[in-house]
Amino acid sequence: MKDDQMNDNSFNFELLSQDGDARAGIFHTPHGDIPTPIFAPVGTQATVKSLSQKHLIELDVKLVLANTYHLYLRPGDELIAKLGGLHKFMNWGGPILTDSGGFQVFSLSDIRDVDEDGVNFKSHIDGSSHRFTPESAIEIQERLGADIIMAFDECTQPYDHTYNLQAMHRTHRWAERCLQAKSRKDQALFGIVQGGIFPDLRAQSAAYIASLDFTGNAIGGLSVGETKQEMHAMIEVVNAILPEGKPRYLMGVGTPQDLVECVKRGVDVFDCVLPTRLARHNAAMTESGRMNMMNAQYAQDERPISYSCTCYTCQTHSRAYIRHLIKAGELLSGTLLSIHNIHTLLNLARQMRQAIFEGQFNEFTSFYLSNFNNQ
């Protein structure tokens, strides 16, 4: 489909069922339907670390996140545009979401300088100087060509009310500039609610972002050091205000408990590096907690990571083999654990969706959480 034949109507969100505040729906995109609730694995540099795109298909991944900051720096958004955009560049036919670069500018770059117009920052790769503005962040994301793109926001530490108030207002002004700057009709732009851990700011931000013409809404600035109670409270404040008819995306969150607690509070979409990062640190996410697969107790353990898991790793390999790969420094351990961990979160999302349709969300999640030890 050509760009000029498409518009934001391609991005219809159908809310199919609710159980309490938990929601099940479908977000239609030009590259496929995304059933919600959904977890999106992160392909920071146009690759989900240690996995091939075939692995993603076999895992039934429905949405991949890629990072604008990283791809702008390397290989460059202009190169990716020249090669046909991100879908073609990484040969991933399904939906893609790019963040705006805001979070990375504020978290990865040691030296950055915010003004009303934008942010100067230095590359974490070579120290070279760069500048993002709301307009350039949209322009870069239009070159990358993801299905879902994000407004450029100012990410803050969560505990300073004065600074969060200022940053929130700037994020709001930037949100309007992002909407103005958007030119492609085959991409959906999501706004981002900020406001730290302050209910008054979160409510104000949610109302303001909800008033703008975004296709979906995101909650930013959480899972950055606040407590779980604070995170849950902010989500409750925000989701009571955000419109029901648009998808709600909680950025950068993912443990299994987080998915349960936040779907319960009305979140539809999640992304997080956790499953692949834990995999590279030898940890398996399971229904009964996190397992350090390097532990000596697994040296002769012929069982799979989890008997109830249907992923390739659990259907194929023993704990003893995975531990051997880790001890021997073999890359396959990261691949096998990434497959397992992503499957765990995708499967949890699928189970929650089914439970919502069946009106059994609380029963399912209570049982699920009761199995957890330590995760």
Place this chain on the structure above:
Amino acid sequence: MKDDQMNDNSFNFELLSQDGDARAGIFHTPHGDIPTPIFAPVGTQATVKSLSQKHLIELDVKLVLANTYHLYLRPGDELIAKLGGLHKFMNWGGPILTDSGGFQVFSLSDIRDVDEDGVNFKSHIDGSSHRFTPESAIEIQERLGADIIMAFDECTQPYDHTYNLQAMHRTHRWAERCLQAKSRKDQALFGIVQGGIFPDLRAQSAAYIASLDFTGNAIGGLSVGETKQEMHAMIEVVNAILPEGKPRYLMGVGTPQDLVECVKRGVDVFDCVLPTRLARHNAAMTESGRMNMMNAQYAQDERPISYSCTCYTCQTHSRAYIRHLIKAGELLSGTLLSIHNIHTLLNLARQMRQAIFEGQFNEFTSFYLSNFNNQ
């Protein structure tokens, strides 16, 4: 099938066709048939580096090599035996070959001490002291449980006639001890011809090893620093003596040219770390030479590594994407290049086999070699 129901008759070698000295056959093993000529990728530590066993199946790998030295040290042959043997441990249902540990003892261990009975050496992992004898090398390989196991030999530098003469005689005495020590009937034991780059020693060694009751014969001590001409000359001397009715395995060789030149001289089986090692060093093996995929010339190159290649990598990804993965330090580049490189050697072996059946071996290989630039 139980061990006591099996014997070396399970390992029938059928020589199906010859074209000049090039041979096409089938080596039957309890875990499947190996069509020859064949290339075996190396899974040093019970994993072919950066690939899953599913990748190996998709590549139609027919034989995997694993290293006795490494597996003895980590996780230990007794642990692997307890977990059901190497096939079950790594969940690879096809044929496996283990080397005897001899090559690693002589090449990886800084401190080693050879006597008539065996070799003392220190672990490259932790410096701990160990000893291999012909008997223990067989015992360890019987615990590992590969289909094809190798006699324990003394590996030398190729240019000292006096030392090679001594080492060859010791290798012969050890070969007889390995045959004596062998107890499992569901494994085939191959002998190893040594003799450096000296035709007289190679002829003497080939005649001696051929006189013993091995199921197959290997040529060791090549591709260790000698010239191609010397390597080819040694193979010609040895293969003129080794029996036609048993498979001939050239250890540790493979470039595409090596496969062509050595199949031409009557070799049936190859193994080498080259395709996976090159992959980790960003190099693609192709029909027209080696490509360094990090080169700037590929930055915007939308073509696959090779248009004529049918591997997953070439069917899925561009040179530009692979170069991006390399520049970004992403592990997927090693996986994609390993898939491509192993496919290149397996496909070359399949093409040579077909050419032998068709009586077109010289035509095929002349054409193949004429395309090469630099490999």
